[in-house]
Amino acid sequence: TDAQYQQHFDDKIAADISIEAKDWMPDAYRQNLIRQIGQHAHSEVVGMLPEANWLTRAPTLRRKAVLLAKVQDEAGHGLYLYSAAETLGCSRQDIYQKMLDGKMKYSSIFNYPTLNWADIGVIGWLVDGAAIVNQVALCRASYGPYARAMVKICKEESFHQRQGYEAVMAMAKGSEQQKAMLQDAINRFWWPVLMMFGPSDTDSPHSAQSMAWKIKRHSNDELRQKFVDNTVPQLEALGMSAPDADLAWDEASGHYRFGEIDWSELHEVIKGRGQCNHERLQAKRRAWDEGAWVREGALAHAAKNTSTAA
Ligand code: FAQ
Numbered sequence: 001t002d003a004q005y006q007q008h009f010d011d012k013i014a015a016d017i018s019i020e021a022k023d024w025m026p027d028a029y030r031q032n033l034i035r036q037i038g039q040h041a042h043s044e045v046v047g048m049l050p051e052a053n054w055l056t057r058a059p060t061l062r063r064k065a066v067l068l069a070k071v072q073d074e075a076g077h078g079l080y081l082y083s084a085a086e087t088l089g090c091s092r093q094d095i096y097q098k099m100l101d102g103k104m105k106y107s108s109i110f111n112y113p114t115l116n117w118a119d120i121g122v123i124g125w126l127v128d129g130a131a132i133v134n135q136v137a138l139c140r141a142s143y144g145p146y147a148r149a150m151v152k153i154c155k156e157e158s159f160h161q162r163q164g165y166e167a168v169m170a171m172a173k174g175s176e177q178q179k180a181m182l183q184d185a186i187n188r189f190w191w192p193v194l195m196m197f198g199p200s201d202t203d204s205p206h207s208a209q210s211m212a213w214k215i216k217r218h219s220n221d222e223l224r225q226k227f228v229d230n231t232v233p234q235l236e237a238l239g240m241s242a243p244d245a246d247l248a249w250d251e252a253s254g255h256y257r258f259g260e261i262d263w264s265e266l267h268e269v270i271k272g273r274g275q276c277n278h279e280r281l282q283a284k285r286r287a288w289d290e291g292a293w294v295r296e297g298a299l300a301h302a303a304k305n306t307s308t309a310a
Pocket of ligand 1: 074
């Protein structure tokens, strides 16, 4: 009976046994995972755009080759995640279309522009750094295909974070102009990166249920705090600062305290009114339309192969 299936599912969650694609699961669990994994996949592919903007202008051939590899990895992450979402019974084309129509979200961070080369280093260091903190926790998510995709993704994100830090280290040791560019990039990205972890725990509608289902293992605020604790020593090592007068070490709690996030900005960006929302969706719609001939060609080729085989 349904009650027995539910009990079996609850027992597995309690015992930390992962839920697999063919296992029975409550419909709300399935829908919540399609939502989160789908948004995560969209973030990976939209996230290629801000960095791709600098591929043709990377300062050296080495930086260009490294950045090209990173952007390509993001496409791969999108593919693992779309595949993980498909194991839940949704169609990839359907959720992709929802993203193109603005009906499904992707991470707010990719709606900010990349104005100069320092932004690319800062994205690798801070954006991938934040992504790792969030995704390491997701390696223990209760849904097996999602958790396993996260393991490989985290390994690649570590390389991304290191390449970003290496690029910002070079700038931090450079001319006064380079240092100023780096500080400016940090000033623009710092708060948006903190917003990647989502709304505060008191304002996060999905958190309680997702934590009960062990999809999320830590709350949005816990992960945000962990990121700040990891990152402030790196900022100091670079001789740079965060644009936050309230940022300070708190001996009693053993954490860095930081100022209040401008939640209205996060809500505006999530609603589609960030600086680059329109541009990002336009770029993805154009790529989809201009790639139609490739999809048609691939389908025609597959059909021809099938008819020859028969
Ligand atoms: N942006 O109740 P909650 C990367 C939405 S890293 C946009 O707290 P939840 C790597 C949320 O979806 C970035 N929307 O939701 C890379 C929900 O909307 P809904 C991607 C946000 O799910 C680096 C509503 O607000 N990583 O791509 C944001 O429990 C460089 C209420 O929020 C992931 O997606 C936001 N920042 O917690 C690639 C990680 N925050 O669905 C290229 C997986 C919240 O009700 C270059 N996702 N919302 O319409 C998660 O861990 C979770 O979904 C959270 C949000 C923590 C993002």
